[in-house]
Amino acid sequence: MSKTQFFQTLDEVLKTPKRIAVVSHVNPDGDAIGSSLAFSQLLRKLGHDVGVMVSNDFPEFLAWMPGASTIHIYDKEADACNQILDRADFVVMLDFNHLSRAGLIQDKLKSLEIKKILIDHHRDPNLEEFVCALSDTQVSSTSELVAETVLHFGEQYLDESIATNILVGIVTDTGSFAHSMFHPQTFTICAKMVEWSASYNQIHQLVYDTFSEDRLRLLGYAISNKMEVLDEYASAIISLNKEELAQFHYQIGDTEGIVNYPLSMKKMVMSVLVTERQGVIRLSFRSKGSFSVHELAQKYFNGGGHTNAAGGTLSCSMEDALKLLHQVLPEYQEMLVQQ
Ligand SMILES: [Mn+2]
Numbered sequence: 001m002s003k004t005q006f007f008q009t010l011d012e013v014l015k016t017p018k019r020i021a022v023v024s025h026v027n028p029d030g031d032a033i034g035s036s037l038a039f040s041q042l043l044r045k046l047g048h049d050v051g052v053m054v055s056n057d058f059p060e061f062l063a064w065m066p067g068a069s070t071i072h073i074y075d076k077e078a079d080a081c082n083q084i085l086d087r088a089d090f091v092v093m094l095d096f097n098h099l100s101r102a103g104l105i106q107d108k109l110k111s112l113e114i115k116k117i118l119i120d121h122h123r124d125p126n127l128e129e130f131v132c133a134l135s136d137t138q139v140s141s142t143s144e145l146v147a148e149t150v151l152h153f154g155e156q157y158l159d160e161s162i163a164t165n166i167l168v169g170i171v172t173d174t175g176s177f178a179h180s181m182f183h184p185q186t187f188t189i190c191a192k193m194v195e196w197s198a199s200y201n202q203i204h205q206l207v208y209d210t211f212s213e214d215r216l217r218l219l220g221y222a223i224s225n226k227m228e229v230l231d232e233y234a235s236a237i238i239s240l241n242k243e244e245l246a247q248f249h250y251q252i253g254d255t256e257g258i259v260n261y262p263l264s265m266k267k268m269v270m271s272v273l274v275t276e277r278q279g280v281i282r283l284s285f286r287s288k289g290s291f292s293v294h295e296l297a298q299k300y301f302n303g304g305g306h307t308n309a310a311g312g313t314l315s316c317s318m319e320d321a322l323k324l325l326h327q328v329l330p331e332y333q334e335m336l337v338q339q
Contacts, residue, residue, distance in 0.1 A: 001133055007152050009132035010117070013090065019049045021088040021114075025096035026055040026103030029256075030172025030207065032095045033058050035142040037067045038165040039094060039119065042150050045157050051084030055103025059253025061210040065168060066161035074104045082108055090131070092117045095142040097125035097135065119145050122305060123294055137306070140186045143169025147189045155192075163196035168203050175260060176204065179308060218248035222258050222273075229262070233329045234269040234336045236262035241318045242276045259284045269339040274321055281314040281321040289339040291332075300328050 001009075022040045024032035032054065040050045053072040062068060074081045085091065085108055097120045099106045118125060118133035121142050125135045134145050143166045150157050150166075170190055174180045181187075194200060211219075221244070228237045238258060248254070259273035269291050273284040283301050285293035286309055293310040297303035301312025301324075314321045329336075 001127060001135075003134065003148075006132050006134045007149075010149070010152075013117070013131065014043075014046055014048065017047050017049065018089045019087050020051075021084050021091040022050060022052040022094060023091055023102060023105055023109070024054050024094045025101040028054045028056075028058040028062075030062055031141045031143050031169040033062050033065055033068065033071070034165040034167075034169025034172070035094045035119065035146045036071065037065060038143060038150065038162045038169070039092065039146045040070075041067060041159075041162050041165070042146075042153065042157055046153065051081075051088070053081045053084065053105065055105050057252060059256060060251065061207050061253060062168070064206050066164055078104070081105065085109070085112060085114065088114060090115050090117055092119065093130075094119050094146070095122075096120060097122050119149065121145065123307075124304070138182050140180045140182070141169045141173035143167075143173070144186055144189055147193070151192075158192070158196045160197040163193040163198035164203065167193040167198040167200065168207065171200070171203055172207060176208075180306070212249075212251070212254075214248045215251070215254045218245075218250070218254055219258055219261075221248065222255075223261055227262060229265070229268075230329070231267075232337075233333055234267055234339065235271065235329065236265070236268055237272045237274065237322070237325060238262065239274040239318060239322055240276070245275065245277075255284075259286050263288060269336050272325060274318065274325070276318050279315070281316060281318060283312040283314070283321070283325075285310045285312070291335055291339055296328070296332065300324065 020043055022036050024036045036052050040052045043050045053074055055074045057073050072081050091114050093116060097118055099109055102109055115131050116129055118130045118135055119142055120135050121137055121139050123137050127133050139145055147166045222238050226238050255275055259271050262268055262271035263286055270287045275282050285297055287293045292307045294304050294307055297310035297312040303312025304310055
């Protein structure tokens with residue numbers, strides 16, 4: 001479906017007032033929250049009845065975002081969320097394209113046979129599931145696609161809240177413009193958001209300069225004590241088990257960004273962070289260049305994502321997860337060292 005077709009269909013859908021549920025992915029990040037808030041604020045301005053939800057709580061450093069308190073957290077208020085979903089004419093999936101990424105909301109979504117709309121930048125969507133889809137893996141973020149959608153309806157729909165939410169999504173998904181910046185258009189859109197009073201300086205401070213002492217010490221510990229550098233694979237692995245996380249009084253979001261640090265070493269191509277949470281092992285992958293952590297995560301770790309950023313989960317012990325990781329590395333050695 002082309003962009004033109006998407007907007008035509010969306011125009012058609014939104015011609016009359018609708019009840020719309022906006023859903024983003026489990027463990028929501030800045031782009032999930034930014035795109036969901038900005039899009040729901042647009043929908044309300046267009047006269048629709050909107051409920052926004054995610055499976056579990058978002059990190060504290062996103063709580064200041066305009067409208068963040070309107071987001072329903074499924075694991076705290078399942079009844080309210082189910083009610084929104086039961087009444088909805090459409091559900092809009094933002095920043096994910098597979099129901100399994102909806103966390104606790106997925107079973108309800110599967111049971112409803114509700115009409116779905118997609119706005120997303122992850123790979124391999126099953127486009128047949130959607131009434132219309134704006135799916136583009138070559139943009140910085142879902143928030144960038146939401147910005148295009150807002151501008152499709154007209155610049156008069158922009159305001160400081162929408163602009164700020166969009167800019168948070170772009171800033172966080174690009175690591176402050178360090179990666180996933182493929183097109184000049186991303187900067188053009190950011191400039192437009194700044195014109196509409198989004199403050200890059202403020203966003204940067206509110207998102208990044210909010211570490212607790214424990215979080216900063218956890219980062220130091222992860223790098224000093226737990227980083228395994230595998231030069232022969234141009235890779236590094238950091239693992240943190242639940243006792244270690246507890247030692248630093250782990251809060252949601254505290255491990256965010258740790259995975260990026262190993263890539264700041266010269267010649268590193270891949271970095272993996274392995275953490276243990278509530279009985280599951282979560283893996284976070286980052287890479288440079290054309291090495292696809294999406295494929296690796298999809299093939300061995302029940303996950304996926306983007307070429308340079310992906311995630312996965314395993315239901316096993318930390319030891320077994322690390323063993324598997326070391327086992328699969330030789331298969332990728334040639335590609336990793338060629339980068
Ligand atoms: Mn995203």
